[in-house]
Amino acid sequence: xxWTEEQLKEFDRNGVLYVERLFNEMEIAVLxxxxxxxxxxxxxxxxxxxxxDSIRSAIAPHNSSDLYRRLSKHPRIIEPAIQILGGPVYLxxxxxxxxxxxxxxxxxxxxxxxxxxxxxxMPKPNVINAALFLDEVTEFxxxxxxxxxxxxLGMIPSDKNFQRIPEYGRLAEDAIxxxxxxxxxxxxxxxxxxxxxxxxxxxxxxxxxxxxxxSVPNMSPWNRTVVFWSPNRTNNAITAPTRPEYLALQDxxxxxxLADDCLLD
Amino acid sequence: xxWTEEQLKEFDRNGVLYVERLFNEMEIAVLxxxxxxxxxxxxxxxxxxxxxDSIRSAIAPHNSSDLYRRLSKHPRIIEPAIQILGGPVYLxxxxxxxxxxxxxxxxxxxxxxxxxxxxxxMPKPNVINAALFLDEVTEFxxxxxxxxxxxxLGMIPSDKNFQRIPEYGRLAEDAIxxxxxxxxxxxxxxxxxxxxxxxxxxxxxxxxxxxxxxSVPNMSPWNRTVVFWSPNRTNNAITAPTRPEYLALQDxxxxxxLADDCLLD
Numbered sequence: 333x334x335w336t337e338e339q340l341k342e343f344d345r346n347g348v349l350y351v352e353r354l355f356n357e358m359e360i361a362v363l364x365x366x367x368x369x370x371x372x373x374x375x376x377x378x379x380x381x382x383x384x385d386s387i388r389s390a391i392a393p394h395n396s397s398d399l400y401r402r403l404s405k406h407p408r409i410i411e412p413a414i415q416i417l418g419g420p421v422y423l424x425x426x427x428x429x430x431x432x433x434x435x436x437x438x439x440x441x442x443x444x445x446x447x448x449x450x451x452x453x454m455p456k457p458n459v460i461n462a463a464l465f466l467d468e469v470t471e472f473x474x475x476x477x478x479x480x481x482x483x484x485l486g487m488i489p490s491d492k493n494f495q496r497i498p499e500y501g502r503l504a505e506d507a508i509x510x511x512x513x514x515x516x517x518x519x520x521x522x523x524x525x526x527x528x529x530x531x532x533x534x535x536x537x538x539x540x541x542x543x544x545x546x547s548v549p550n551m552s553p554w555n556r557t558v559v560f561w562s563p564n565r566t567n568n569a570i571t572a573p574t575r576p577e578y579l580a581l582q583d584x585x586x587x588x589x590l591a592d593d594c595l596l597d
Numbered sequence: 598x599x600w601t602e603e604q605l606k607e608f609d610r611n612g613v614l615y616v617e618r619l620f621n622e623m624e625i626a627v628l629x630x631x632x633x634x635x636x637x638x639x640x641x642x643x644x645x646x647x648x649x650d651s652i653r654s655a656i657a658p659h660n661s662s663d664l665y666r667r668l669s670k671h672p673r674i675i676e677p678a679i680q681i682l683g684g685p686v687y688l689x690x691x692x693x694x695x696x697x698x699x700x701x702x703x704x705x706x707x708x709x710x711x712x713x714x715x716x717x718x719m720p721k722p723n724v725i726n727a728a729l730f731l732d733e734v735t736e737f738x739x740x741x742x743x744x745x746x747x748x749x750l751g752m753i754p755s756d757k758n759f760q761r762i763p764e765y766g767r768l769a770e771d772a773i774x775x776x777x778x779x780x781x782x783x784x785x786x787x788x789x790x791x792x793x794x795x796x797x798x799x800x801x802x803x804x805x806x807x808x809x810x811x812s813v814p815n816m817s818p819w820n821r822t823v824v825f826w827s828p829n830r831t832n833n834a835i836t837a838p839t840r841p842e843y844l845a846l847q848d849x850x851x852x853x854x855l856a857d858d859c860l861l862d
Binding site for chain 2: 433434438440441471472474477514518521522526528546548549551552553
């Protein structure tokens, strides 16, 4: 599963690349049928929404589900990651963000890498994300909006008095808001523009660790469940973790991609 | 400005009709240039958002602005309203909902007529709305979502313990949520489907007083300012107002549409 020269150029230019139906219906059905086992885990690995008991983010499902362990090493994600980042990768994070019907709350404008630098000590922004839709994503259920090409700016430091609340049972950013002032967000979006990829379950959005993104609450009747991989170069491993291990993984050995049919074995 | 047979049929079928660029750029420029005078009014006629001092809804601007007084009688709105409702109309409400960039909060799923029946004593759902875009409406700035054909259900009574908070300086519904349970909303939307008209400034969405609708917060850098007329049949005037007059107008005399160029005189 190698990307074409054209795909690599588009990713480099935009910091975002959408691939429709990268996983097939059978694979998505299997992943969805295992999901309840992941979501019923007790404790802080399943972060809840601020205003309800809906799961917001199920962290490190590969530690408790063999199917999600196999998914975490899937060649359709890991091989392009190695290609884009130029060498072996390990996973800095692996998680499922559910954005449930009615209850899924806002994700303020943010770069993932800013947190990974400040909280985890990741040396360089040589890291990407892949986001697999387990549900159809439409204009109605809170698609992720990306600021096109914003990864070219590198890490954008917080420009307001933004302090993380070390409260991992509920997601802190949601309470605090964006690390950026409205003026910064306006300037970046008006300069670069927004896109919000939408499509059937099984589609994947790859995006750079510095691509600014966010999403509105989900007030529709339809869940918008997405699996996130964060492949990082093995030579870029974090040096100063301050968070629990499930939020900043510490197995820095190179992921060996499994076979293409690893989910249906 | 009479609607075609086809337009009337579409409105009757869907409870929603979108007309692109019903007002031209010059008219929109004039309305936008007068807007700051409307938004700087003091007191409860300008409702604020819950979490900021952004204006959420500027009520009854025709009482303080001659331009908006003329807009309230515009033939491109009033004549179709007379045609749809089958006779003379007066305005039950007239307002500007700004849904400001960054600050514009959610409007939960609701029917306008449920409030107008319960709070104002409007006898029948023989009433429509017209919503004029003063800004371009895109997928990013919180377009109104409508449940197609839901007006055919008539008034849908609240199905949870929903009590209005008589707090008109901040909008009460926002704090309370929808008058409907998630199960009711799911059932209606899954049966009828959603649409969210988007388009350039100057476009108008007409929708029935019983059409269920709502919109997500606006986290984009772009305002989404919309003027709302609520034309009601003169023989359907409210009988038991409980709210201030600016929220439930009490001039029940028939609106005489002005000339087509009334904004540019």
